[in-house]
Amino acid sequence: MLDPYKIxxxxxxxxxxxxxxxxxxxxxxxxxxxxxxxxxxxxxxEYNTRVTSNSGRGDYDTMYANDQMLLEARTNIAKFINADxxxxxxxxxxTEALNLVAFGYFKSHLKVGDExxxxxxxxxxxxxxxxxxxxxxxxxxxxxxxxxxxxxxxxNVEQSITSKTKVIAVANTxxxxxxxxxxxxxxxxxxxxxxxxxxxxxxxxxxxxxxxxENSVDFLAFSGHKMFGPTGIGVxxxxxxxxKETEPLIYGGGMNExxxxxxxxxxxxxxxxxxxxxxxxxxxxxxxxxxxxxxxxGIDNIREYxxxxxxxxxxxxxEVKDIIIYNENAEAGIxxxxxxxxxxxxxxxxxxxxxxxxxxxxxxAKNLKYQINEIATVRASFAIYNTKEDIDALVEALxxxxxxxxxxxx
Amino acid sequence: MPILLSPxxxxxxxxxxxxxxxxxxxxxxxxxxxxxxxxxxxxIDDINVYALVEDGVVKEAYWDGVACTISxxxxxxxxxxxxxxxxxxAKYIIDQYHKMIHEEEYDESVLxxxxxxxxxxxxxxxxxxxxxxxxxxxEIICKHKHEK
Numbered sequence: 197m198l199d200p201y202k203i204x205x206x207x208x209x210x211x212x213x214x215x216x217x218x219x220x221x222x223x224x225x226x227x228x229x230x231x232x233x234x235x236x237x238x239x240x241x242e243y244n245t246r247v248t249s250n251s252g253r254g255d256y257d258t259m260y261a262n263d264q265m266l267l268e269a270r271t272n273i274a275k276f277i278n279a280d281x282x283x284x285x286x287x288x289x290x291t292e293a294l295n296l297v298a299f300g301y302f303k304s305h306l307k308v309g310d311e312x313x314x315x316x317x318x319x320x321x322x323x324x325x326x327x328x329x330x331x332x333x334x335x336x337x338x339x340x341x342x343x344x345x346x347x348x349x350x351x352n353v354e355q356s357i358t359s360k361t362k363v364i365a366v367a368n369t370x371x372x373x374x375x376x377x378x379x380x381x382x383x384x385x386x387x388x389x390x391x392x393x394x395x396x397x398x399x400x401x402x403x404x405x406x407x408x409x410e411n412s413v414d415f416l417a418f419s420g421h422k423m424f425g426p427t428g429i430g431v432x433x434x435x436x437x438x439x440k441e442t443e444p445l446i447y448g449g450g451m452n453e454x455x456x457x458x459x460x461x462x463x464x465x466x467x468x469x470x471x472x473x474x475x476x477x478x479x480x481x482x483x484x485x486x487x488x489x490x491x492x493x494g495i496d497n498i499r500e501y502x503x504x505x506x507x508x509x510x511x512x513x514x515e516v517k518d519i520i521i522y523n524e525n526a527e528a529g530i531x532x533x534x535x536x537x538x539x540x541x542x543x544x545x546x547x548x549x550x551x552x553x554x555x556x557x558x559x560x561a562k563n564l565k566y567q568i569n570e571i572a573t574v575r576a577s578f579a580i581y582n583t584k585e586d587i588d589a590l591v592e593a594l595x596x597x598x599x600x601x602x603x604x605x606x
Numbered sequence: 607m608p609i610l611l612s613p614x615x616x617x618x619x620x621x622x623x624x625x626x627x628x629x630x631x632x633x634x635x636x637x638x639x640x641x642x643x644x645x646x647x648x649x650i651d652d653i654n655v656y657a658l659v660e661d662g663v664v665k666e667a668y669w670d671g672v673a674c675t676i677s678x679x680x681x682x683x684x685x686x687x688x689x690x691x692x693x694x695x696a697k698y699i700i701d702q703y704h705k706m707i708h709e710e711e712y713d714e715s716v717l718x719x720x721x722x723x724x725x726x727x728x729x730x731x732x733x734x735x736x737x738x739x740x741x742x743x744x745e746i747i748c749k750h751k752h753e754k
Binding site: 217539540541542545548549556557558571572600601603604605 | 613616617620621648649650672674675676725726728729731732735
């Protein structure tokens with residue numbers, strides 16, 4: 197079992213002893229973003245202090261070194277999800293990656309009446325692009341029913357498929373309820389029916405093994421900042437043949453071979469044609485360092501530890517009077533809850549007053565209210581630097597939930 | 607209103623307005639009212655604030671929608687405070703409230719129960735919740751004055 201106290205030494209947010217409201221900060225909002233280890237910061241500094249140059253135009257040594265580094269990063273990140281380097285497109289994050297799939301690929305491959313399947317539990321970034329496509333080209337977004345507890349099952353997917361279904365776009369792990377989806381089974385079913393599968397991996401890639409060859413997803417999106425990397429960098433994985441047919445959303449330098457006065461142009465092969473403009477180079481350095489950090493710890497060790505934390509948290513939280521836990525049986529280190537009679541953000545404010553960072557609200561999954569009959573929840577989400585003591589502190593604070601206005605008057 | 611309220615009394619005021627908001631309703635004749643819609647990106651607050659103005663005086667004020675404890679209570683108190691006031695007086699009250707929320711010097715004599723939110727800056731993430739209804743009324747007043 198990994199040692200979270202040893203891991204904390206890697207993170208300046210811990211070694212700097214950051215306080216919130218006079219308490220040592222307890223960060224339980226890791227589904228939102230994660231702390232950055234020193235190695236990630238160092239990698240970004242390496243670019244900014246030792247090899248600063250543009251990329252892809254290498255006429256001199258630092259630029260060449262930089263290009264080599266970007267290639268190494270692309271290769272390593274590809275290996276992390278068992279893809280080929282040319283199937284890795286750098287984006288600004290999961291959101292841009294999903295938008296690139298919707299508007300770059302599906303806008304030119306769907307027609308009026310075609311159906312897109314999503315769920316109530318999807319994040320805005322895996323909902324709104326499809327709603328927009330629905331408006332633009334007249335395809336139809338349908339919702340796959342979830343089980344009563346909020347889980348997506350292959351049976352429900354199967355029942356939702358019609359002859360018009362062309363794409364299934366779902367999260368591997370949902371961001372509010374943390375249920376895990378069997379992507380391999382969904383892909384098998386989808387592909388048998390000629391349907392493509394888009395996987396939102398924002399909450400799964402940082403926490404569990406992802407193998408795109410094994411599960412056979414057609415597209416996969418994820419963000420760097422939820423996996424100890426910097427903000428502003430993310431990845432779209434796509435099967436090579438599909439990326440080839442994906443139209444760029446942004447045109448400019450670095451993505452074209454030639455263009456002429458007559459308006460004709462030739463674009464680079466993928467992934468370059470989908471990465472116009474100067475890359476977020478320091479972001480790529482940082483993401484690569486984050487991936488290596490995870491590889492060193494071992495993704496399976498991360499998964500095991502977070503499972504253990506979740507089990508402990510559920511046991512302890514159930515002791516809190518009037519608590520409602522919405523996802524007791526979920527797999528991910530995400531727990532969504534409320535205390536009866538206390539509005540979610542008031543509870544989050546009470547936690548803030550105790551130095552505990554939790555998220556409240558609808559967590560960008562605004563359709564989930566139809567599933568759990570609650571407009572807002574508090575969400576605690578774990579990472580490898582969280583400890584059982586963090587959970588004890590959370591539980592102690594929750595026991596005072598009924599006195600939530602203490603946050604203002606204590 | 608005593609000058610010094612105990613924390614317990616302040617809590618009670620907030621909870622009373624949360625449990626039994628006096629002005630939370632949609633007017634029967636909303637067309638006669640000035641209305642501003644407010645939506646918070648960091649809380650669930652999604653409210654409409656209504657004001658009926660005659661002869662430069664706020665005759666009626668209401669609000670409706672979904673709101674957390676802090677925004678429910680603060681918006682409800684705001685409605686009670688501006689009713690019967692001229693635009694200028696209502697504007698003065700709102701300005702004093704904003705000053706209080708942002709820890710500037712303010713005239714507490716006009717704020718009555720609204721001073722229960724004096725500690726909001728301790729929980730900075732909630733300033734928006736404590737202000738959302740007040741911002742809406744401010745917008746109505748500014749728009750009205752501009753039109754005049």
